[in-house]
Amino acid sequence: MSAILSADDLNDFISPGVACIKPVETLPAAPPPVSTAAQSEYEVSFNTDVLPPSDLPPAQISLTDCLACSGCVTSAEAVLVSMQSHSEVLEALDSGPGLRLVHDRAGNVSVDGLDQGGKIYIASVSPQSRASIAATYGVSEREAGYMIEQLLSGPQGIKARAIYRNAFQWVVDTNVTRDACLVLGAEEVMDSLSTRKEAGAPTKPILTSSCPGWICYAEKTHPHVLPHLSRLKSPQALMGTLLKTTLSRKLGISPDRIWHVAVMPCFDKKLEASRQELTDAAWEGTGAQGVRDVDCVITSKELLMLADSRRVNFLTLPRTPLPTASRIPFPDPKLNSFLFSIPWRRNGDPAAGSSGGNLYYILQCMASQHQGATVETTRGRNADVVEYTVNSASGETLMKAARYYGFRNIQNLVRRLKPARVSRMPGGKPVGSARKPGGRQSGPDYSYVEVMACPGGCTNGGGQIKVDDPVITGRNVGEVKPGPQEQKDWLAQVDEAYFSGEEGDVESNVATLDDQTDLTVYISPSYIKDTLAHWATMTGIDLDILAYTSYRAVISDVGKKIGDTERVVEIAGKIGGGW
Structure with missing residues (x-):
């Protein structure tokens, strides 16, 4: 996520949450035995008046611990x-x-x-x-x-x-x-639009799953969107x-x-x-x-x-x-x-954005299947919300899709996808953001939504070099400290570099191109599929296992009151105790 996001204006506080048990909880101390010499260093005391040792090493939190913890909204950077x-x-x-x-x-x-x-x-x-x-x-x-x-x-x-x-x-x-993900992602969306939907396939609208900040947020706070997530790695x-x-x-x-x-x-x-x-x-x-x-x-x-x-x-x-x-x-x-064979592939058309072009490629695939089809673009409430409509030559709507970047916009999206709950009051209306009987989401009937946590896309990621980093500011000693406008201008330079690939990058390997090649992003679906099939055959592993993954809801304990006994048992279990 972008470093310009903060807890002051967004709901994505990026530090260990209050339920993070790793660094703060210990078992109660043991009562002192009669014989100090016979005391085992592994005995447990229940004398809460005994002060804990002051020379304990700093607590360490592994990535697996952070992922399993349910107290954080997104990743703890x-x-x-x-x-x-x-x-x-x-x-x-x-x-x-x-x-x-x-x-x-x-x-x-x-x-x-x-x-x-x-x-x-x-x-x-x-x-x-x-x-x-x-x-x-x-x-x-x-x-x-x-x-x-x-x-x-x-x-x-x-x-x-x-x-x-x-x-x-x-x-x-x-x-x-990325090319392989684009081809497989387009197939996933096209299958969802057909009547031959496979078991286990995501539910419309399909939401991108390549942004881990967004995935963590969905798993821990909005499990109702998990059926919509693309299963692609x-x-x-x-x-x-x-x-x-x-x-x-x-x-x-x-x-x-x-x-x-x-x-x-x-x-x-x-x-x-x-x-x-x-x-x-x-x-x-x-x-x-x-x-x-x-x-x-x-x-x-x-x-x-x-x-x-x-x-x-x-x-x-x-x-x-x-x-x-x-x-x-x-x-x-x-x-x-x-x-x-193709060193440092081009990143496609600037209209595809700087996050891999998932949505752009799918729109182009849909338009290419209907002669004379056009893609209509409608800007939302800000630059990071854009809606797209693929219209046939006769004006019929073939597909609706959208782009939602940044957590403020993502929150609006997940609210629209939240199913309605039946009111407990006799004759009451359904409760929830959708407010529709049957649990259907409100808003346009999207088939696909490209979701990214960072405003502006992946070139604005939190790990990118910023305009105020020493490697940049060291060249401009004495100038005023860069502000938001300077960072915006800097991001424009990064975007320009992202699309700076030479036209000859792809022509150097004409053998991979065929009649189905999308020349706007230089991808040959038949070549990609043939290569993936070879990979699966060579390894002896089904492509469904190699290329797809799964997600699960993370249940939070934040705000739940439990007794001391239950808490001790829970802590002992987490550290391997035999309670």
């Missing part, structure tokens, strides 16, 4: 930033010698050094983070991508000063899996699944020997990476704790911290790609082409 950071990346790289990949003349890739306990390191980079870096250093998004690749994998990057000279074997673009999550399933199958290694970091514009992506649904337990079907598909998430700001920690001057890094000869191919040739 202050906690998350200390749990997944550039320091964790350096610690992972310096944990031991990495696995060595060997590429023979037959094109096969094998692993050497398994007995040394090393890992394979991979990084995926979002286009919003590249845009933030591009605006900061005055380069194009494509050049920023090459600079990031040089930092993570190149000879002048972080490995030059590392203990074991470990670096990231591959640096991939999450736009690859986000591009970050889908990339993590693709990398770990393919490498573990092709190289015959455990998923925990593959370490994947994602560079994202948003702190909330750290929370997404910690979800139990996004581990190998989901696609292996083990039901165990599982290894994360994305081991760590760092933001655009933290990427620069990573460079500073290794004393690398990011500005001086080469703005050219690494030599092809130095790159070992991905173990599967078809997926290697899918991941690397």
Whole structure:
């Protein structure tokens, strides 16, 4: 979520809630035994007059604890930033010698050094983070991508000063899996409009699920919208699944020997990476704790911290790609082409927005299926609420959709989706925001809504470099401290960098284009589907498991009164006590 959001004007307080039991609750102390010498350090006392020790270590909250806690409305950014950071990346790289990949003349890739306990390191980079870096250093998004690749994998990057000279074997673009999400998302919406709706499919209107701040908010405060959420994984999550399933199958290694970091514009992506649904337990079907598909998430700001920690001057890094000869191919040739054939894909038309273009692509798909169809745009109460109508050549309404960005607008959306409750008063009208019998939501009959927590979209994520950050203000010493207007102007520069891709980016790989290619976003649905089918066949895992996920309501205990006995039992259970 954006750093410009605050608890003063929004309902998304981003810190541990009052029900966060991890740092504040302890069991009652034990009564002193007769013999002090015989006292066990593990005995429990019920003498509440005994003061607790004063030398206890600081309490730690893991990401899983934060996700399971029901006291926070959205992700606690202050906690998350200390749990997944550039320091964790350096610690992972310096944990031991990495696995060595060997590429023979037959094109096969094998692993050497398994007995040394090393890992394979991979990084995926979002286009919003590249845009933030591009605006900061005055380069194009494509050049920023090459600079990031040089930092993570190149000879002048972080490995030059590392203990074991470990670096990231591959640096991939999450736009690859974004394309797959767009194609699968369009299918999901088109199926919802047809009469052949499958069991378990989301209910109209389908709401995007790629924003983890929005997902956390829905799960903890508005479970009535969960049936509407798209079941698709986000591009970050889908990339993590693709990398770990393919490498573990092709190289015959455990998923925990593959370490994947994602560079994202948003702190909330750290929370997404910690979800139990996004581990190998989901696609292996083990039901165990599982290894994360994305081991760590760092933001655009933290990427620069990573460079500073290794004393690398990011500005001086080469703005050219690494030599092809130095790159070992991905173990599967078809997926290697899918991941690397188009370096730093374009981000489409500016009308698609800076959050991946989910809604834009679906509107274009619907219009393309009806000759002469047009898309009508209607602005809502502010710039972050936009309604779209696809009309046929005869003027018939084919589909209605909308875009809702920012929590103020999201709150209005979820109220309109809340089903009505029957009044307890005899003859009373239905109660609720919908105020319609039968529990139907009020307002336009949307088929699809693109929902993002950050006003302005993902280029305005909380982890992006802001106009008042030292890397920016250090160049303008003596000037007035930047305000909201300067931040708005800065965001416009980031958006401009986001759409700065060259026209030749796609023509470099004409083989992936066909008659069905959408030239506005350069996506070939048939190529995407064929590649995904190959992935499922190669791994032996059904695509429904690989590409889709699930959500669940988180029940809050805030405001509930419970007795002391129940509270002790509850606390003991949470810390593993046998009560």
